[in-house]
Amino acid sequence: MALLLGQLPTELLLIWHTHRIPILLSAVSLAAVLRLTVYLRSRRERISITLVPSSPIEKIAVELKPEWLPENTTFVPSALNTDNHADSPVAVARITKAKRAPKTVKGKKVQSKRPTTAPDFDHTTDKIQPLIFFQSLSGTTERYASLFAKTFTAWSSSDISPGSILEPQTHDLSYIEYDDYFINPPKAEPNVKHFYLILVPTYNIDTVLDTFLENLRETHNDFRIDTAPLSALLGYSVFGFGDKEGWPSEEEGFCSQARDMDKWIARLTGRKRAYPLGMGDVKDDAEARFEEWRLGVQEALVEIAEGRGLGEGVPGSGDPAESDEEDIDVAEDSDPELATGKPRKAKSSARVDDVEELGSMVETSTTDMPDPIDFTTYKAKPALAPAPAPKEMVPVTSPTYAALTKQGYSIIGSHSGVKICRWTKSALRGRGSCYKYSFYGIHSHLCMEATPSLSCSNKCVFCWRHGTNPVGTTWRWITDAPDVIFDGITEAHYKKIKMLKGVPGVRAERFAEAMRIRHCALSLVGEPIFYPHINELLEMMHKNRISTFLVCNAQHPAQLAALVPVTQLYVSIDASNKESLRKIDRPLHRDFWERFCACLDILRNRRYEQRTVFRLTLVKGFNMAEEVKGYADLVERALPGFVEVKGVTYCGTSAAGTAGLTMQNVPFYEEVAEFVTALEKELSARGLTYGIGAEHAHSCCILLADSTRFQRDGKWATRIDFERFFDLYEGKAQGTRMEVRDDGVAGVVGWRPEDYVGEETPEWALWGNGGFDPRDQRVWRKGKGPKVTSDKESEGGLGAKKAVLEI
Numbered sequence: 001m002a003l004l005l006g007q008l009p010t011e012l013l014l015i016w017h018t019h020r021i022p023i024l025l026s027a028v029s030l031a032a033v034l035r036l037t038v039y040l041r042s043r044r045e046r047i048s049i050t051l052v053p054s055s056p057i058e059k060i061a062v063e064l065k066p067e068w069l070p071e072n073t074t075f076v077p078s079a080l081n082t083d084n085h086a087d088s089p090v091a092v093a094r095i096t097k098a099k100r101a102p103k104t105v106k107g108k109k110v111q112s113k114r115p116t117t118a119p120d121f122d123h124t125t126d127k128i129q130p131l132i133f134f135q136s137l138s139g140t141t142e143r144y145a146s147l148f149a150k151t152f153t154a155w156s157s158s159d160i161s162p163g164s165i166l167e168p169q170t171h172d173l174s175y176i177e178y179d180d181y182f183i184n185p186p187k188a189e190p191n192v193k194h195f196y197l198i199l200v201p202t203y204n205i206d207t208v209l210d211t212f213l214e215n216l217r218e219t220h221n222d223f224r225i226d227t228a229p230l231s232a233l234l235g236y237s238v239f240g241f242g243d244k245e246g247w248p249s250e251e252e253g254f255c256s257q258a259r260d261m262d263k264w265i266a267r268l269t270g271r272k273r274a275y276p277l278g279m280g281d282v283k284d285d286a287e288a289r290f291e292e293w294r295l296g297v298q299e300a301l302v303e304i305a306e307g308r309g310l311g312e313g314v315p316g317s318g319d320p321a322e323s324d325e326e327d328i329d330v331a332e333d334s335d336p337e338l339a340t341g342k343p344r345k346a347k348s349s350a351r352v353d354d355v356e357e358l359g360s361m362v363e364t365s366t367t368d369m370p371d372p373i374d375f376t377t378y379k380a381k382p383a384l385a386p387a388p389a390p391k392e393m394v395p396v397t398s399p400t401y402a403a404l405t406k407q408g409y410s411i412i413g414s415h416s417g418v419k420i421c422r423w424t425k426s427a428l429r430g431r432g433s434c435y436k437y438s439f440y441g442i443h444s445h446l447c448m449e450a451t452p453s454l455s456c457s458n459k460c461v462f463c464w465r466h467g468t469n470p471v472g473t474t475w476r477w478i479t480d481a482p483d484v485i486f487d488g489i490t491e492a493h494y495k496k497i498k499m500l501k502g503v504p505g506v507r508a509e510r511f512a513e514a515m516r517i518r519h520c521a522l523s524l525v526g527e528p529i530f531y532p533h534i535n536e537l538l539e540m541m542h543k544n545r546i547s548t549f550l551v552c553n554a555q556h557p558a559q560l561a562a563l564v565p566v567t568q569l570y571v572s573i574d575a576s577n578k579e580s581l582r583k584i585d586r587p588l589h590r591d592f593w594e595r596f597c598a599c600l601d602i603l604r605n606r607r608y609e610q611r612t613v614f615r616l617t618l619v620k621g622f623n624m625a626e627e628v629k630g631y632a633d634l635v636e637r638a639l640p641g642f643v644e645v646k647g648v649t650y651c652g653t654s655a656a657g658t659a660g661l662t663m664q665n666v667p668f669y670e671e672v673a674e675f676v677t678a679l680e681k682e683l684s685a686r687g688l689t690y691g692i693g694a695e696h697a698h699s700c701c702i703l704l705a706d707s708t709r710f711q712r713d714g715k716w717a718t719r720i721d722f723e724r725f726f727d728l729y730e731g732k733a734q735g736t737r738m739e740v741r742d743d744g745v746a747g748v749v750g751w752r753p754e755d756y757v758g759e760e761t762p763e764w765a766l767w768g769n770g771g772f773d774p775r776d777q778r779v780w781r782k783g784k785g786p787k788v789t790s791d792k793e794s795e796g797g798l799g800a801k802k803a804v805l806e807i
């Protein structure tokens with residue numbers, strides 16, 4: 001045995017020398033087969049899941065410092081929310097979840113508590129007599145009118161309708177005595193009040209309708225007659241029939257006579273439009289539009305019958321000055337300070353509860369007001385010191401509350417706000433949506449602008465609220481439950497929309513659509529992710545199929561890291577370097593730059609989970625000159641899907657003046673365009689694939705996007721498929737985001753932005769085309785329109801105008 005073992009090496013050597021070539025060949029072949037198997041298997045996996053992200057989702061380790069972590073938060077249960085719980089420690093309970101299930105958002109009428117118009121109607125004794133007037137040449141309008149009369153009669157005599165609405169009477173305008181109805185309301189019993197419903201077609205040829213409209217005009221202008229002789233009516237509403245095939249848009253005459261009718265009746269009744277003008281295309285949507293209008297009118301009648309007048313706030317419409325001139329600028333519209341040009345003073349009666357509520361006033365104080373405290377470097381409190389009871393962020397009695405509500409905000413609970421933006425009003429009137437429509441497909445009349453935290457940890461020079469909004473570095477306020485906020489903001493939004501129903505030019509169809517919120521811009525003022533239960537609030541939005549655009553200020557990395565994916569996540573990039581950021585954002589955190597950088601890294605890590613956006617606000621003299629390279633560094637660091645570049649809006653308040661901001665700091669659109677072109681060039685020099693995807697000159701806003709991710713067949717596709725986003729959220733559609741899971745196997749873990757890319761960016765929104773939807777009506781306020789009518793300008797370019805409009 002020992003001898004045999006001794007001979008083994010010699011034997012093996014002999015075998016090797018004799019067969020080494022076949023052995024080597026076999027080994028090489030085996031290795032090749034193994035390699036090929038691995039390769040084919042990996043390819044099969046790739047083919048079965050076609051949309052693997054081009055870059056692997058490698059994640060940077062982001063260190064979250066202990067002081068960045070949110071503190072324990074108190075939380076006010078919904079049931080207690082209506083109490084005055086500010087000083088009650090009992091009311092401050094710690095709960096981790098919302099108690100109530102989210103409510104479904106329905107386009108429900110908000111019950112008004114008090115009528116703001118005082119129609120001469122006593123709902124305990126009076127009756128409403130609806131009068132249906134129509135005009136018809138070829139029978140269409142007449143058919144609708146008689147069908148309407150039937151349906152309406154059935155409704156008014158049913159149990160659903162309040163008993164005080166009488167059966168309608170129908171009149172053909174061709175056969176009535178004009179003077180019997182349109183100089184004064186018809187005679188009737190003292191307790192019977194009239195309500196006019198007018199259905200008319202439009203003809204661009206001479207018809208009896210011209211004579212009728214001319215009569216209305218003359219009555220209004222006749223100095224012997226009161227300018228509003230029909231003001232004794234309870235209200236009115238008009239519906240027009242037209243034909244879009246021959247008259248495709250309103251500018252080209254679609255339903256022009258119905259619009260005239262609406263205008264003149266508004267004047268004659270002295271602001272009594274009870275429901276917006278409806279318009280239907282007889283070759284397409286007339287039936288649906290008419291049904292919508294009928295339901296709206298019935299609702300308005302119920303309101304009157306119940307003694308609630310024509311709704312809240314806006315007393316009908318038809319302001320004698322009614323015309324396109326009443327359209328006002330964004331800034332003025334959004335902020336009464338701007339309309340008067342004077343800063344608003346807080347009510348002298350308002351109590352000052354909290355130094356931080358004073359915002360910038362703190363800065364000028366010299367005596368007993370402490371400087372803003374940096375809570376990131378606080379010392380531990382003595383063990384026995386009682387924790388101060390949390391306060392309300394914006395108490396009803398505070399100057400902040402007074403200032404914000406005057407500016408048109410509705411304050412929900414004690415730290416959330418909602419406001420109707422100028423673009424929502426504009427879209428309701430068919431006059432165009434904000435840049436988010438051009439870029440992403442968001443119709444402004446379906447969008448709600450809100451924030452769950454009116455407080456912020458910055459005092460940006462361009463923020464028109466920093467004179468009034470609360471500031472702070474930590475959340476130390478009484479916290480409202482997310483369902484309270486959700487219900488509150490949606491209800492307040494609908495209520496504000498309802499207030500617009502009588503505003504001239506509001507379209508019935510858009511008004512009806514607006515009663516179902518589809519999008520929420522969490523960007524109003526303050527810092528939304530500061531709110532400790534932001535995730536629950538976002539989930540409620542998504543469950544109600546409301547998309548979420550959330551803007552944060554890159555100062556709360558821990559909250560950002562923990563945020564649930566939103567439809568589109570923004571980080572404000574107000575400067576390209578530390579010094580510049582300090583000057584422009586005036587952050588309260590001392591470690592603001594570290595926080596900012598950590599947020600960029602988090603954004604990079606999450607770029608395949610949701611659409612990520614850098615929002616740059618350019619302020620001349622602060623953050624534009626020579627900063628292109630710096631911004632490119634930041635883009636390279638975070639690799640956002642999009643970069644929105646926008647010229648700052650001048651708000652003209654004294655607060656802006658204090659911050660050293662004047663009109664000189666507002667860049668011209670050309671300057672913004674020049675900046676964007678330079679940034680694009682710098683990014684491509686670094687091998688980054690960004691291109692200019694779209695523009696909205698009206699808002700002085702330009703969009704850069706990653707062309708490898710947001711182009712389809714070489715064309716920009718920056719719009720969002722919102723329905724698909726919700727389907728992905730609800731699990732009805734499968735996402736394609738792959739990650740290596742804990743078991744080491746790569747698998748689908750969710751969706752990614754590429755899964756809900758929508759339609760191609762429309763031609764008119766592409767770079768060089770201005771970004772104004774040609775289907776909308778462009779209305780310039782007197783003196784605001786382009787002075788030079790070069791082709792580009794008259795088509796929507798702002799020319800040399802400055803960004804005084806956009807929010």
Ligand SMILES: Cc1cc2nc3c(=O)[nH]c(=O)nc-3n(C[C@H](O)[C@H](O)[C@H](O)COP(=O)(O)O)c2cc1C
Nearest residue numbers: 136137138139140141201202203204242243254255
């Ligand atoms: C000669 C003529 C002119 C018209 N002009 C307009 C017009 O300027 N704008 C519009 O929206 N529709 C216009 N229409 C479409 C009518 O308003 C539409 O057909 C309507 O339903 C007619 O209603 P009626 O059948 O009750 O008369 C026109 C139709 C005709 C035949």
Ligand code: SF4
Nearest residue numbers: 421434444447449521
């Ligand atoms: S995104 Fe902003 S500006 Fe545009 S409609 Fe919504 S709230 Fe208004």
